[in-house]
Amino acid sequence: MTQNPETVGVPSGMPSAIEVHGLSKQFGPLRAVDQLTFEVAAGRVTGFLGPNGSGKTTTLRMLLGLVSITEGTATFGGRRYLEFDQPIRHVGAVLEATSFHPSRRAEDHLKTVALGAGLPLSRVDETLDLVGLSDVGRRRVGKFSLGMRQRLQLATALLGDPEILILDEPSNGLDPQGIQWLRTFIRHQASVGHAVLVSSHLLSEMEETVDDVVIVSHGRLVLQTTLADLAQQAGTSTGLRVRTPEMARLRAVLDAVPVYYRQTADDSLTIDGATPEWFGPLAAQHQIVLYELVHDRGSLEEVFLSLTHGFDAADPSLMGSPSATPAGLSPMPGGAT
Amino acid sequence: MITLMRSEWLKLRTTAVPWVLTGIALIINALLILVIFLTRPDVNGGGGGQVSPGYTVPHTTQQLRNLVGAGFQGYLFALLLGTLIVTTEFRHKTVTTSFLVTPVRTKLVAAKLLTAAILGAVLAVILLVGTIIGGGLTLSARGGSFTDMIHQVPSVAPGFILVFALFAILGVGVGSVLTNQVAAIVVVLGWFIILEGILTGLVHSAFKWVPTGAAVAASNLTRDRGSDFGLFHWWQGALLMLFYGLAFAAIGSLILTRRDIT
Numbered sequence: 001m002t003q004n005p006e007t008v009g010v011p012s013g014m015p016s017a018i019e020v021h022g023l024s025k026q027f028g029p030l031r032a033v034d035q036l037t038f039e040v041a042a043g044r045v046t047g048f049l050g051p052n053g054s055g056k057t058t059t060l061r062m063l064l065g066l067v068s069i070t071e072g073t074a075t076f077g078g079r080r081y082l083e084f085d086q087p088i089r090h091v092g093a094v095l096e097a098t099s100f101h102p103s104r105r106a107e108d109h110l111k112t113v114a115l116g117a118g119l120p121l122s123r124v125d126e127t128l129d130l131v132g133l134s135d136v137g138r139r140r141v142g143k144f145s146l147g148m149r150q151r152l153q154l155a156t157a158l159l160g161d162p163e164i165l166i167l168d169e170p171s172n173g174l175d176p177q178g179i180q181w182l183r184t185f186i187r188h189q190a191s192v193g194h195a196v197l198v199s200s201h202l203l204s205e206m207e208e209t210v211d212d213v214v215i216v217s218h219g220r221l222v223l224q225t226t227l228a229d230l231a232q233q234a235g236t237s238t239g240l241r242v243r244t245p246e247m248a249r250l251r252a253v254l255d256a257v258p259v260y261y262r263q264t265a266d267d268s269l270t271i272d273g274a275t276p277e278w279f280g281p282l283a284a285q286h287q288i289v290l291y292e293l294v295h296d297r298g299s300l301e302e303v304f305l306s307l308t309h310g311f312d313a314a315d316p317s318l319m320g321s322p323s324a325t326p327a328g329l330s331p332m333p334g335g336a337t
Numbered sequence: 338m339i340t341l342m343r344s345e346w347l348k349l350r351t352t353a354v355p356w357v358l359t360g361i362a363l364i365i366n367a368l369l370i371l372v373i374f375l376t377r378p379d380v381n382g383g384g385g386g387q388v389s390p391g392y393t394v395p396h397t398t399q400q401l402r403n404l405v406g407a408g409f410q411g412y413l414f415a416l417l418l419g420t421l422i423v424t425t426e427f428r429h430k431t432v433t434t435s436f437l438v439t440p441v442r443t444k445l446v447a448a449k450l451l452t453a454a455i456l457g458a459v460l461a462v463i464l465l466v467g468t469i470i471g472g473g474l475t476l477s478a479r480g481g482s483f484t485d486m487i488h489q490v491p492s493v494a495p496g497f498i499l500v501f502a503l504f505a506i507l508g509v510g511v512g513s514v515l516t517n518q519v520a521a522i523v524v525v526l527g528w529f530i531i532l533e534g535i536l537t538g539l540v541h542s543a544f545k546w547v548p549t550g551a552a553v554a555a556s557n558l559t560r561d562r563g564s565d566f567g568l569f570h571w572w573q574g575a576l577l578m579l580f581y582g583l584a585f586a587a588i589g590s591l592i593l594t595r596r597d598i599t
Contacts (some may be wrong), residue, residue, distance in 0.1 A: 027597075060599070065440040066598040082440045093437055099430035101352055108351040116344035116438040156434060261503060 009204050017042040017195030018063065022072035025058050025219075032058045034219040035072070040197045040212075042163070045190045047210035047227070048199040051308050055219035056199040057096060064093050074166055088117045091159030094150070102142025106131040106133060106152055109141060113159055127155040132181075146173030154185075165189055167198040169203060183209045184275040198337040203304040233303055242283075243267050243292035253286050267291070291334050341439060341448035345422065348431075349456070354421050358414045361462060366408035366464050370472045373404050374479065394481045401486050403523055404472050405493040408464035412467075413529060415457035415501040419508020421423075422449050424518035433598055439507060443590045451508045451584055456526055457505025461498040465490070496556035499575055503555065506582035507548060513589025551577040 018040035025033040050056050061067040063074040065081040074080070082089050096098040100109050110124040128137045131151040135334045136144070141152065150173050157165060168187075171179045186209050189196050200206050203213070213230055216221040223230075244250050247267060254261050255273065261271040271279065275285055276295055349355050374393060395404045424448075425531065426432040439445040469490065479484045508525070514520040537544040544550040545568050554574025569577065 061597075061599065066436055068595065082441075087440055088438055088556055095433060101348075101425065101429045103353060104351045108347065112344045112351070113434060113438055115347055116341055116435070118340045124397075179544075196516060269378055284366045 007218070008262070014044050016040065016073075016077070017047050019078070020059065020063070020072070020074050023059065023062060023069065023074050024071040025055070025062060025067065026070045027058075033062070033096050036216065036219065036221050037072075038214045038221060039222045040164075040195050040214075042195045043190055043193045044211040045186055045196045045198060045209055046212040046214060047203070047206040048197055048214050048224075049203055049304060049308075050199075050201065050216035051205065053214045054201075054308065056216060057168055058219075059216070060093070060095065060166055060197070061198060063166065064091070064095075064096075071176055086117050086119075086160065087181045088157075088162065089141045089160035090162050091164045091166060092160060092162035093168075094153045094157045094170050095166075095168045100141040100144075100149065100152065103140055105140055106140055106144070106155075107137040110155060111151065113156055115196060117160055118319050119159055122160050123161075123314070127158045130158060131155045147175055147178050150174055150178075154182075165194060165198075167196065169199055169201070171200070179205075195265070202301075204301045211289060215304065215307050218331045222307045226301075228299060228305060240276065240279055241292070241294040241296055242271065242290060243268055243278070244290050246286060246288050249286065250288050251285075253288065254284065256334055257282070270296070310328075338444075338448060338451070341444065342452045344438075344451040345448050346456070347441075348426075348518045349452075352425065353459075354425065355418065355456065358418050358421075359463060362408070362411040362414040362460060362464060363467050366411055366467055367471055369407045370404070370468060370475065373400075373407055373472075374475060383476075394479045395476065396481060396485070397469075397490065397538035401489045402493055404476065404486060405465070405468060406497055407468050407472060409497060409500070409556060411460065411464050412457075412504040412524075414500050415460050415504040416508040416529070417522065418456055418460065419449075419453040419505035419510075420512040420521050421508075421518070422453050423509055423512030424516055424521050427516040428518045431578060433504065436598060442593045446509070446586055446590045446593065447514075450506055450582075453505035454502040454510045457501040457503075458498045461501035465494055465497060472526050482543065492557070500552045500556045500578070503575060503582060504548075504552065506584065507578065510582045510585025510587075510589055513587050513593055515591075525585075534537060540571060542567065545574075546577070548578060548581055550574070551581070 014120055016039040020036055020038050023033055023036040024031065036055070036059060036108075048056055048060070058067055059074075062069050063081060065087075076084075076091055081091060084090050087333060093322050098107075107128060111121060113119075114121055114123055124184065124235070125134070128134045131154050131227075132150065133151050133155060136148065141149065144152065144209070150170065152256075154167075154170070165186075171182055174182060186196050190211070198206065198210070206213075207227070210227050212224070212226050214224045240265075243251065243265075244267060247269070250265070250269070254269075259271050259274060261269050263269040279293070373395060376393065393400070395401050413539060426435055435445055439448070469487070473486055474484045476486055483593060511525055512521050515524055533547050533549055537547060537550070545554065551574040554568040555571050555578055556574075557571040568574065
C-alpha cells in the first residue's frame with residue numbers, strides 16, 4: 001500500500017489506509033453525508049460511530065463504489081475502489097443488506113467470489129476454517145442462522161486476504177461468544193498491520209476493540225480522535241450525586257465554596273468535578289444528613305451520546321462545566337450544534 | 338473476462354435456474370416434435386402456414402428441416418436464462434458482492450452477456466440432440482428416413498444455435514434494464530407471447546423488424562419461403578437480433594453504472 005503524501009489527519013500518526021475528503025452524498029432532497037473528512041490508519045482499528053441514519057452506511061458504500069459520490073473523494077492509499085484491478089485483494093467488506101442465494105452452498109458462494117477475483121480456490125476452505133464454518137461449508141445458505149450468514153460474509157471479505165477491512169455493524173446477529181470472537185479477530189487484523197474500519201451505533205460495543213474513533217451525526221463529522229483522548233474527555237466530566245433531606249442547608253454550604261452544582265430533584269443535586277474525599281468531610285463539618293453519595297464518572301457512551309445528539313440535547317451534567325471539552329479535542333466546525 | 342465468466346457459470350449452476358429451464362425446454366421440445374407428426378400441412382410442401390390435424394411422416398426437405406428445428410421456440414428459454422442471469426442477483430441481493438468483486442459494472446454485464454450467449458448455444462445443442470434422438474426414433478419407427486433427417490442437420494443447426502445465443506444476449510440486455518425479476522419476466526413473456534403477435538397482426542410489415550421475425554430470418558429454417566414474410570437475409574436478421582440485445586445491454590449498463598446499491 002502506498003502512503004498518501006498528504007496524509008496528516010490520522011491522530012495516531014500512522015500511515016493512512018483510507019482517506020475521505022469532503023465527501024458528500026445527496027439523495028434527492030436529503031443530504032445523507034455532508035462534507036465528511038477523516039482518515040483511517042494502517043495497523044489500527046477505527047470505530048466509525050454515529051446513531052442510526054447518520055450516514056455511516058452510505059459513507060462506507062461510497063468508499064466501495066456501490067453508491068455514487070456527489071462531492072469529494074474516498075480513496076484507499078490514494079486509489080479509488082474502482083481503480084483496483086482486483087479490489088477484494090486489497091479491501092474486504094462486510095456490509096448490511098448483502099445477501100446470498102438461499103439454495104447455494106456456502107462454499108459455492110465463496111467459490112464464485114474467488115473465481116471472479118482470480119483467487120485460488122484453496123482460499124475457500126482456508127477462509128471457511130478461519131471463520132469457523134468448515135463444518136457447514138456444504139450446507140445451503142438458506143438454512144444458515146443470522147450469525148452464520150454474518151460469518152460467511154466475513155469469510156467473503158477475507159478471501160482476498162485484504163490489508164484493509166471495512167465492517168458495517170458486524171456484530172449484528174452474533175451471539176456473545178461470536179462478538180467476543182469478532183473482537184479478537186479484529187484486534188488480530190490490526191496487530192498484523194491491517195487497517196480496520198468498523199461501524200457501529202454503539203460506542204460501548206466498540207470500547208474494547210477500537211484505537212481511534214470517527215464520530216458522525218447527521219452525515220457530518222463530529223469528532224475524529226483516539227479512544228484514549230475520548231476516554232480522557234469522559235474522565236474529566238465526573239460529578240458527585242448527593243441526596244439529602246436538608247437541601248436548603250446543603251445549598252447554603254455549597255454556595256460558600258467555589259464549585260458548580262445543579263439541583264436535579266427536590267432532594268438531589270450534582271456537584272461537578274467533586275470527589276467524595278472532598279465532599280465527605282465538608283458535609284460532616286456542617287453536620288448535613290446524607291442519604292446517598294454517588295461518584296459519577298462520565299462514561300464513553302455518555303460522551304458519545306452527547307456528541308452525536310448535539311450539545312443542546314446533551315445531558316447537562318456532561319456539558320455544564322467548561323472542562324468537558326479539553327484542549328486538543330475541539331469539535332469540528334459544522335459538527336453537532 | 339474468462340475468470341468472470343467461470344464465476345457467472347458457477348453462480349448459475351449452483352441454482353436451480355439452468356436445470357429447470359433446460360428441463361422444461363426439453364419437455365416442450367418433445368411436444369413440438371409430436372405436433373409435427375400429428376399435423377398435416379395443407380399447403381403443398383409448405384411447412385409453416387396452415388396446418389390441420391392429421392398424421393404426417395415428414396419426408397420433404399422442408400418437413401425434415403422443420404423436424405430438426407422442432408425445438409426452435411425453445412429460444413424463449415434462452416431468453417429467460419439471459420434475463421435470470423441478471424435479475425436473480427438483484428432478487429437475492431447478491432449483486433452487492435458481485436459489484437464488490439467487479440466494481441466496473443459494465444465488465445460484469447459483459448461477462449454475463451458472453452456467458453449467456455454460450456449457455457444459450459449449449460441449450461440449443463441440447464435441444465437439437467434431443468430432437469435428433471427423439472424425433473429421429475419416432476421418424477424411423479413411422480417408416481421415415483433417419484438419414485434424410487440427419488442430412489438436414491448441418492443446414493439447420495448453425496442458425497438454430499445462433500438464434501438461441503442471440504436470444505440469451507437479448508435476455509441479459511432486458512434483465513439489466515429491468516432488474517426486478519418479476520417485472521422482467523412479465524415484460525419478456527408478455528412481449529413474445531402476446532404483444533408481438535398483436536403488433537404483427539395489425540402491421541404485417543412489422544414482422545421482419547420484431548425480434549421473432551429477425552430470429553426466424555437468422556435461423557434460416559424457412560429458407561425456401563422466407564420471402565413470404567418479406568424476411569431479412571439470415572445475416573441481417575442475426576445483426577438485428579444482436580443490435581436489440583446489445584442496445585438493451587448498453588442501456589442497462591448505463592443504468593446500472595449510475596445506480597446506487599443501498
